Amino acid sequence: MKDEDTSRMPYQLPFPRDAQEEIVIPNAMGGDDRLWVPQAENVWFRPLCLNRSQGYWMNLLKVKKAGVLSRHRHPQPVHGFVLKGRWHYLEHDWVAEEGGYVFEPPGETHTLVVPEDVDEMITYFQVNGVMCYVDPWGKVTGYEDVFTKIDLCRKHFAEVGLGEDFVEQFIR
Ligand code: FE
Numbered sequence: 001m002k003d004e005d006t007s008r009m010p011y012q013l014p015f016p017r018d019a020q021e022e023i024v025i026p027n028a029m030g031g032d033d034r035l036w037v038p039q040a041e042n043v044w045f046r047p048l049c050l051n052r053s054q055g056y057w058m059n060l061l062k063v064k065k066a067g068v069l070s071r072h073r074h075p076q077p078v079h080g081f082v083l084k085g086r087w088h089y090l091e092h093d094w095v096a097e098e099g100g101y102v103f104e105p106p107g108e109t110h111t112l113v114v115p116e117d118v119d120e121m122i123t124y125f126q127v128n129g130v131m132c133y134v135d136p137w138g139k140v141t142g143y144e145d146v147f148t149k150i151d152l153c154r155k156h157f158a159e160v161g162l163g164e165d166f167v168e169q170f171i172r
Pocket of ligand 1: 072078110
């Protein structure tokens with residue numbers, strides 16, 4: 001008897017009983033505008049995965065204004081992928097452009113600027129741990145972490161009629 005070809009056979013065993021559910025978001029850049037959570041005037045984030053068990057969040061950041069967005073310090077790494085538009089940091093001479101990837105190492109403090117000629121910027125960011133907002137001398141003026149993100153989502157989703165529990169699907 002010839003050996004059975006198993007190359008197209010799905011995995012036959014159950015997944016680990018404690019494994020969490022996957023998250024699948026079709027059309028993550030489009031669809032219902034209510035999925036974009038306002039963060040400041042003309043600034044929104046769209047949650048993809050709010051990982052409270054490991055303390056990080058994956059989100060799309062959308063900015064529809066030019067100028068300085070924020071100055072912040074990252075004690076932990078950040079990964080970014082520019083989906084639309086262009087931005088740069090006052091502290092570096094490179095520009096993050098559509099289709100480009102950026103790694104922000106722990107210890108980075110930078111000031112994000114969207115140039116005048118960019119109508120809309122969208123970047124996919126994975127932010128680990130905490131983002132500390134600081135003045136030019138490093139004095140902390142505020143922070144964000146996965147829990148402040150979840151709180152913002154709950155409040156917004158309740159206000160737009162999706163219900164505060166709508167955020168649960170993004171939490172792991
Ligand atoms: Fe940053």
